[in-house]
Amino acid sequence: MFSYHQKPDWHIADSEATPESKFLDRRSFMKTMGIGGLMLGGFQNCQAQSATINTMLPPLPDYTKNAAYKDAGRAITEEKLVTSYNNFYEFGFSKSDPAKNAKNFSLDPYTLTIDGHCDNPMKVDLDQIEKLGLEERVYRFRCVEAWAMTVPWIGVPLSKLIEQAQPNSKAKYVAFTCFYDPKRAKGQNDKRYDWPYYEGLRLDEAMNELTMITTGYYGKRLLPQSGTPLRIITPWKYGYKGPKSIVKMTFTDVEPKTYWNTAIPKEYKFYSNVDPEVPHPRWSQAREQFLGERLKNKPTELYNGYGKQVAKMYADRKRDLY
Ligand SMILES: Nc1nc2c(c(=O)[nH]1)N[C@H]1C(S)=C(S)[C@@H](COP(=O)(O)O)O[C@H]1N2
């Protein structure tokens, strides 16, 4: 069995193995949630299962470049690195696994269900989301493991989608649920984890101008390893706050549970804002390593450099938790 100080049997003895996975504490897991495969009503009989990547997805529509976010103060990370060094535990625990194991993965035909405390619950497809207005924004990105990158994302501000759903006065948070398909996503058979992956934001965080629902990068659609067909991006938070391949968004009145907090509550908290002065219990967050560079020599910035847009949301909070 598995104890806190043992390496799991899938541990890969190289520097790429992730700190999160090495210290997984099985006992802290909740029972698997009562979701036995997400069936989206009405979507039917499609041969998509045998299709190769993105064959059912239309080409990425035209997009504008948001001038306010054309320069993140750092060089854009090489596309090859962004698409080959990934965290997507559904497809393996080593950084090189997702590109390999998610190669033919798709969620076509895709539907996002929006429900919970809102006046206009709905199911939307990719086209309906992208019609809200695609824009490119270059954002800094910071993983809790202390690596960082800069990516030209293409997507829609999440606020635009939320406005369509009309959350009511009970809606205080948004919970995100990722896809569940253990036949194709082998990592989801690992019972030490609570599948599907899930995350959440406070409603004002979800509505913040920075928060994006992204469907592309580098001028193209997201590759499977990056969260086909869409993922959430919150650039002032650690990367795990941005769930990939989500299929559901639910407005809630209570703080949603999150995958990493459930796995290791002492190490991963709900807020998870990037903060150089709040160390991870096992390593400092003061510096970070830019993908493609050899050293952890870049100073970490509070809110990953996005204080102007987000600090006001945390005026009343102690900077004690992630
Ligand atoms: N569904 C899902 N979403 C996920 C993850 C995951 O394992 N599964 N990993 C998270 C973590 S820890 C990070 S750092 C980013 C990694 O995104 P990237 O592979 O595009 O760099 O995705 C986040 N979203």
Ligand SMILES: [Mo]
């Ligand atoms: Mo991460």
